[in-house]
Amino acid sequence: MSIRRSGGRPHVVVVGAGFGGLATVKGLRHADVDVILVDRHNYHLFQPLLYQVASALLDPSDIAHPVRSILRSVPNCDFRLATVTGVDLEQRIVRTTTGDLGYDHLVLATGSATSYFGNQALAGRAYGLKDLGEALALRARVLDVFEQASRTTSPDERRALLTFVIVGAGPTGVEYAGALSELVHHVLKRDFPDIDVSGVDIVLVEAVRTVLSSFAAGLGRRAEAALRRKGVRILFDHLVSEVRDGEVVFASGDRLAAATMIWTAGVSGEAPGGMEGVERAAQGRIRVSPSSLELTGHPAVYAVGDVAACAGPGGRPLPMVAPVAIQQGEQVARVIAARTRGEPDPPSFHYRDRGSMATVGRNVAVAQIGPLRLSGLIGWMAWLFVHLMSLVSFRNRLLVLIGWAWNYVFYDRPVRLIVSPTPPSEIAGGGPTLP
Amino acid sequence: MSIRRSGGRPHVVVVGAGFGGLATVKGLRHADVDVILVDRHNYHLFQPLLYQVASALLDPSDIAHPVRSILRSVPNCDFRLATVTGVDLEQRIVRTTTGDLGYDHLVLATGSATSYFGNQALAGRAYGLKDLGEALALRARVLDVFEQASRTTSPDERRALLTFVIVGAGPTGVEYAGALSELVHHVLKRDFPDIDVSGVDIVLVEAVRTVLSSFAAGLGRRAEAALRRKGVRILFDHLVSEVRDGEVVFASGDRLAAATMIWTAGVSGEAPGGMEGVERAAQGRIRVSPSSLELTGHPAVYAVGDVAACAGPGGRPLPMVAPVAIQQGEQVARVIAARTRGEPDPPSFHYRDRGSMATVGRNVAVAQIGPLRLSGLIGWMAWLFVHLMSLVSFRNRLLVLIGWAWNYVFYDRPVRLIVSPTPPSEIAGGGPTLP
Secondary structure (H helix, E strand, O other), X not given: OOOOOOOOOOEEEEEOOOHHHHHHHHHOOOOOOEEEEEEOOOEEEOHHHHHHHHOOOOOXXXXXXXXXXXHOOOOOEEEEEOOEEEEEOOOOEEEEOOEEEEOOEEEEOOOEEEOOOOOHHHHHHOEOOOOHHHHHHHHHHHHHHHHHHHHOOOHHHHHHHOEEEEEOOOHHHHHHHHHHHHHHHHHHHHHOOOOOHHHOEEEEEOOOOOOOOOOOHHHHHHHHHHHHHOOEEEEXXXXXXXXXXXXEEEOOOOEEEOOEEEEOOOEXXXXXXXXXXXXXXXXXXXXXXXXXXXXOOEEEEEEOHHHEEOEOHHHOEOOOOHHHHHHHHHHHHHXXXXXXXXXXXXXXXXXXXXXXXXXXXXXXXXXXXXXXXXXXXXXXXXXXXXXXXXXXOHHHHHHHHHHHHHHHHHOOOOOOOOOOOOOOHHHHOOOOOOO | OOOOOOOOOOEEEEEOOOHHHHHHHHHOOOOOOEEEEEEOOOEEEOHHHHHHHHOOOOOHHHHEEEHHHHHOOOOOEEEEEOOEEEEEOOOOEEEEOOEEEEXXXXXXXXOEEEOOOOOHHHHHHOEOOOOHHHHHHHHHHHHHHHHHHHHOOOHHHHHHHOEEEEEXXXXXXXXXXXXXXXXXXXXXXXXXXXXXXXXXXEEEEOOOOOOOOOOOHHHHHHHHHHHHHOOEEEEOOOOEEEEEOOEEEEOOOOEEEOOEEEEOOOEEEOOOOOOOOOOEOHHHOEEEOOOOOEEOOEEEEEEOHHHEEOEOHHHOEOOOOHHHHHHHHHXXXXXXXXXXXXXXXXXXXXXXXXOEEEEEEOOEEEXXXXXEEEOHHHHHHHHHHHHHHHOOOHHHXXXXXXXXXXXXXXXXXXXXXXXXXXXXXXXXXXOOOOO
């Protein structure tokens, strides 16, 4: 246990090494503070490309970058690999699995997690697509059901094995549906000559009547048409109520035999424990002031990104996207730096919306950038460029570019591996840890 | 259950998609037989570079290639993802976790596994380095003990956490010791500015008085000197007798506080069950005839590679290396093809030794190719070239080359990720499988 708040420079604890946490830490690089960045993983994940790991196109290391490597250029920041178990807002202590951390300023950049709306049966049977572990499990699952389908002699079982239900037609659901279709029709078709891939059923389930409802209506319709051309079946106005072994049950009572369900329909802000008395908005997000991004009644405790509910234009909370997290992290860094110098707070936070994009596959993406609406090949090239340039390092950019070029030229998705670490503790119980 | 032997073309079952199994399958491409290749993984692993995955230099997909992708050019071969649970030599049936396979010809290319000489405590606490799962677990372990060392306030605990005991100074032990030293001194040193890496103790333990005892004596001494220059401590004439939590105990009674032990000192042939009556040589390898590579008393059952004990020049069994497996696989394919055509067996198997190589790190490798002895930079360049050219695909070659160039120029080992798949069954028990 090491409580770091002990006179001297103010101590800033930043929880979460996603877009928001990293922006905060980098923004504080020249401030007269000591920063500790806490994350339960030792890498920063470029989440917008996670679905490409899940569809066997990219390697984990193409989109995940070691946090310590990023922090080499931030001398006043230490990293702590730990899971935050709670926050004591009275004592100003963050409790973690590897000891307590005192703070003068606390920045919560804990992001969001897949939400099953409290349905535990759903949580135990659906594949999420929010972190690297989930993406690797989904990649292995898709490959494994094809292996099972190649062995079975029962047509019913084969049909269920080759039915993939993707719930939620937001960007993640749409992008994964397109990528899965390409994996099946360009690659697995050749890997499994015994399987007739025209029998593969990729079903995108959406509660409302549109795909990409956060986009302009015309772009949603274009994405919808592109998905249909790829053979994706879209079920509008459908709600999933239950998942059993090999079966998805809809609220209407209809059933669909499907071995694999991917859930992209709900996310909720992931605040640590000890936040019970704190004001929440929809989706469990912590309400913050639009000026300093502080929690009401808790000065010097800030929240940024998906976990924060910050009212945008029209009073609606800003969306859970990377640019919001990055701009909010920069704002919190400005606020803390100003306060450390005894200066007044910087101007209030104002989100600059640079637009949104989603890709449906080869040559097809939709993008809205200010008044501009792009789709088709132009949208796709804009999508490629923006995502490539946003990656953390030159190495990431180079390898992702090679991966994309490889896929584009050879219609190949090379990372079709079913693999897990096997530590010795699995062999004989009792891992090799120190007493 | 599908027994495939049913008249028509002879059925060949090949167990294992390593070097030996793939050579057999490819050699039978134009033979008038139906082949089934069985492996418990869906990829072929280029094992000679496995230590580079374990030392955070290469991604799994750089050295693992989907079996089904390789088999696209072998139309008479099906793949079966399954673990072989036994062989019924009387009934000529291979039993697997996904059904039985009848055979007319059976080729065992099951390779070898880490052997702890029956010491279960050792097996439960030591890290092996024979398959991809083990390499990923070891990579995560090394990164995790550095994280632990950065947090601890006890100097004794830190010293133990930063002590790595590598048992066995054969090629795997030597190559991993050199790679681990470079990971520590070039990369982790910068990731963990709080840790004094001069306190990191990499200890290579060997029962005899030489490293690389299978190489010419002069080359072993050069490798030894190179390791010492890298700060690797070598303990000759030492036997490990026990491993406890955080402590390695030697046969002499000496103890060494070390949180991590890597075991490369023993391998044994990995034959399936049902082989009890079959003649074995040292290390559990199956004895085969040097002409047809068949098991004594079991015609049409062949063994190739690490699992086979085939007498070479001087009567000693051939070493467990990829070229032996490849050449034996090609021989078995020739034997089966000839017998299928009703022709006499091809000439007896004769191993062409193309040499051995091992690298100790940047710019240093040793190689013996016929009468040629290479070391230092020349040896290293020969090592690079041979390994690069042996990789399965152009993509593997390209990505490995980029990985190596990146490491060489930037002294970086970019794949420093602690990550595991997290399937939904871990969240709520009971995975999403069909009934």
